[in-house]
Structure formats: structure tokens, C-alpha cells
Amino acid sequence: MSIQTIGIIGAGTMGNGIAQACAVAGLNAVVQDVSEAALERALKTVSGSLDRSVRKGTLTEADKDTVMSRITTSTSADSLAGTDLIIEAATENEAIKIKILQNVDAIASPSTIIATNTSSISITRLAAATGRPDRFVGMHFFNPVPVMALVEIIRGLRTSEATVEAVADLARKLGKTPIGVKNSAGFVVNRILCPMINEAVFALQEGLASAEEIDAGMRLGCNHPIGPLALCDLVGLDVQLAVMEVLYSNFNDSKYRPAPLLREMVDAGMLGRKTGRGFYTYDK
Ligand code: NAD
Numbered sequence: 001m002s003i004q005t006i007g008i009i010g011a012g013t014m015g016n017g018i019a020q021a022c023a024v025a026g027l028n029a030v031v032q033d034v035s036e037a038a039l040e041r042a043l044k045t046v047s048g049s050l051d052r053s054v055r056k057g058t059l060t061e062a063d064k065d066t067v068m069s070r071i072t073t074s075t076s077a078d079s080l081a082g083t084d085l086i087i088e089a090a091t092e093n094e095a096i097k098i099k100i101l102q103n104v105d106a107i108a109s110p111s112t113i114i115a116t117n118t119s120s121i122s123i124t125r126l127a128a129a130t131g132r133p134d135r136f137v138g139m140h141f142f143n144p145v146p147v148m149a150l151v152e153i154i155r156g157l158r159t160s161e162a163t164v165e166a167v168a169d170l171a172r173k174l175g176k177t178p179i180g181v182k183n184s185a186g187f188v189v190n191r192i193l194c195p196m197i198n199e200a201v202f203a204l205q206e207g208l209a210s211a212e213e214i215d216a217g218m219r220l221g222c223n224h225p226i227g228p229l230a231l232c233d234l235v236g237l238d239v240q241l242a243v244m245e246v247l248y249s250n251f252n253d254s255k256y257r258p259a260p261l262l263r264e265m266v267d268a269g270m271l272g273r274k275t276g277r278g279f280y281t282y283d284k
Helices: 013-024 036-056 061-069 094-107 123-127 161-173 189-205 211-222 228-235 237-251 260-267
Strands: 005-009 028-032 071-074 085-088 113-116 136-141 150-155 177-182
Touching (some): 005 094, 013 036, 013 071, 013 136, 036 061, 061 071, 085 094, 085 161, 094 113, 094 123, 113 161, 136 161, 161 177, 189 211, 189 228, 189 260, 211 228, 237 260
Parallel strands (some): 005 028, 005 085, 028 071, 085 113, 113 136, 150 177
Antiparallel strands (some): 136 150
8 A cells, every 4th residue: 555644643843743754755744633732833843944944945935835735734533534654643641642542543444554653652552552453563753853864663562564664664755764673661772872861960970070071072082963961951851761760660670770860850840951951051
């Protein structure tokens, strides 16, 4: 089956990025969210991002209009009925996702593949909430979606090879490189990245060096484009803590214990860029 229309559930940070990537690649995107305001914000965000491409000269005004015309929005889940593949990118909460998936499983055609962009919930467990565990898969995009080139394709225990191939093809169509990953907490990238950031917080807590020096060390010594503490501010300290807690509880290995300073900063409301203060201070 040729995949031409993608249903996207959730119009937040990831949902609008996925919609933009699909529309730029010539696919239609039907974005569904419970919040009308989130849908409006999503269209504004995509439009603003395309405007930057127009200013840079990589897109014409006419192309921008064509891309925008491929994105439709709705607050009704019924709008997903005619789509060829559905990507769930709603709030990271297992109970919410299970409810969404049970509902969409009943609406979508039996042959439709359902993918989830979850960062931390077991693909096998989410698949079991649907009547199509063979046509259920993890499709983990990276933020910002239009820029980041990777998609982790995560197989649940019952995901079929045909499903993995279909979503890997879609990722390539979006100009991304897919990597196949077994279902396991943190998948590959967060399993490696988040403990590295956590270790940087330990280094800061132990007074090994200042935040600026730790970040300069990893930028200049390892060629990372951004230091781990600045990256943590970008991702959000609360998100970083949540990932470490998932890794710690899944593997029960002390190497994943969250740094106490990270927890304390989250308790203090210092969540990084989004609150104006984290390891660095930001102007609002
Ligand atoms: P977000 O909070 O920006 O957006 C979530 C959206 O889901 C909101 O607009 C909300 O209104 C909507 N929503 C909530 N309940 C819904 C429902 N029942 N039906 C339809 N829409 C509903 O979240 P986000 O950062 O875009 O994350 C979305 C998913 O992507 C999560 O699973 C997250 O773990 C994953 N993810 C996030 C990032 C990131 O950097 N933000 C990276 C990779 C994966």
C-alpha cells in the first residue's frame, strides 16, 4: 500500500514537527489534538519555520503555500479514519496513550500501521492495547523534527518485519535515516545520551569544574556541538530526570541513579530554558 496521508495525534512540539516534515516531503498530514489552541499554535509554528526557509532562499512563497495546504487539523479523532499510517505524538503519559490507542484502533482501517513517538514507554505494552500488535511500532523522532536526521524504529515483541520496513521507508521519504532498535528503556540514543548528561551533573555537583568548563570540555574535547549541561537546559531538567528514573527503574542498576543536584534543581523549579533558569540563566 502506498502511504500518502499520515495521521498525527498530538499537535505539540513533536506533532507539529512531524507534520511539517511530512508536508515538505509531499505527503498529506492530518493533525488531531484535543486542544484547538494547540492546533492553532502548531500551524503558526510550521508557518514560521517555513518562513525562515523562504528568507534563507531554500523555499519559495508558492512552495510554502503548497506545503501548508497539505496540513489539515481537527479536534475529532474521526478525522484519522482515512489516513494510511498514524503516528501518535501526544502527551507522554501511559494512561492517556492507551486510551488514545484503543480509540484509534477502533477507527483506523485494520491494515493501517499505528506508530508511537513515545520516548520511554514500552512499545510492547502500548501495542498490547491495540488489536494489531504486528502493525504497531515505535517511531522515535528527534527534536526539532525538521532538522534532526535520525528516527529510531523500535520493534515491540510482536511487531512484524513488514511494519518495520514500511515505517523505515517512510522515515527515508522524510529525508531521515532510520535505525532499528529492540524495545528497551531509553532505546539507543537516550540510553547513551542521558547517562552522559547525568554524569556531567555529578561532575558539577562534585565541584570538578564550572558548568562553562564542563561544557567547553565536551565541546572542544569531544567535538560535541553543545555541552551536556547546556543541552540539558534545552531538553528540560524535568525531562532529563524522568528519563533517568525510567532507566533506573527498568534496569535496577545504580549507574542510572539520577544526580541529586538534578533532582534538587527540578524541585526548585529550575527546569532550564523553559523557566529561564537551569545550569545557565536565560533572558525571557
Ligand atoms: P507536547 O506536550 O508538546 O504535546 C503533546 C500534545 O498532545 C498537546 O498538544 C496535547 O494537547 C496533546 N494531547 C494530549 N492528550 C491528547 C489526546 N487524548 N488526543 C490528542 N491529543 C492529545 O509534547 P511533545 O514534546 O510534542 O511530546 C509528544 C510525544 O513525543 C511524547 O510521547 C514525548 O515523549 C515524545 N518525544 C518528545 C521529544 C521532545 O524533545 N519533546 C522528543 C522525542 C519524543
